Amino acid sequence: MNSLDKLITEFDKGLRTVFAPAHSVRPQPDRGRAETPLSESEKKQAAALMRVNHSGEVCAQALYNGQALTARNPATETALRQASEEETEHLAWCEKRIGELGSHKSLLNPVWYAGSFALGALAGALGDKWNLGFLAETEKQVGKHIESHLARLPVQDEKSRAILEQMKIDEARHATTALEHGGVELPLPVKLAMQLSSKIMTSTTYWI
Template identity: 50%
Template sequence: MNRQLSRADNLIHQFDTVLRTLVPGAAQLSRPTPASEDIQDEPLDADQRRHAAGLMRINHTGEVCAQALYQGQGLTAKLPEVRGQMEEAAQEEVDHLAWCDSRLQELHGRTSLLNPVFYAASFGIGALAGAVGDKVSLGFVAATEEQVERHLDEHLEKLPPGDRRSRAILRQMAIDEAHHAHQALEAGGARFPAPVKAGMTLVSRVMTESVYRI
């Protein structure tokens, strides 16, 4: 028989999730990285490696934000099935987080120092969206995942031609993000108007430009 989790249990679980999200190397994979051993890079010079690391750092922070967003929404979602969907999508985002972290290590890069700030902001936005209602919450997921898809497409074009391992990771992430967006809309998510999406794009640009170097 399943035991009902207490408030203390939930707080411990939330704290554990925060640590696994923000501490490099702590995320636990449920799927192996798409950058398998048979995918090898062509030689990358120092500038190409640095540039690839900057792009992968952006994607890693994006996954930190996604984790926080799903956690915040799952905390305040009204319907159990919506909470379950958030948890399932969050697990796939954990894989993305770990894949990006591992690739950063291969590129001799590091995760962003701004991750705690973006985590806190995204958690608050997610919790607020969930509190407003499941339709808005799911719509926010769909709009966010669409933004992430565009970033991934841009990064696939910007990566050094010889960086095959990063490219393999981003391609699988793009497939997953498109699936999450479709699921959210199918579950009844609201389609956000263009001005709202434009504002979200502006905010995401602030994140990408700051995280590339910091």
């Protein structure tokens, strides 16, 4: 496949990630959990948190696809594609839950996808050890966000909690896999820049 074909393929993936319903091979983690009564304010809180997590998965999809596009080692590309496939499942889980809570996905998802894809492609171009290090750090930060969201969810919202707990397990595994494939620790300024961009995304997506 030549470069133009690869770009067309990635553009198609981006459109499907942002606009098409996602599908999951694994069962929904909240399957079998009863829907518990939530007040309107609790529903809004839970929906906003799930919207943030959904947008985080959109960003993750874009990052991994961008990284895989420019990865130099086939094993690295395979690891990135595998992580991307599981993030698609996370998209499906979050999207379904947002709908159940009567809310909507972020209107800014196309912006987040485009920016994250460009960042991922740059990371991939820097070399595989930095590429995988970027993946590991991304997953660590996502895991911290999920942990904070678990603390902020309405206590009785077991369905959203089950989804986030499974996502947290998956993200930790992705980080470990990246390090096992040769990922290196990123410099502190890069980590701080990632945290800042993540904060901008999460605080905006909570409302829009």
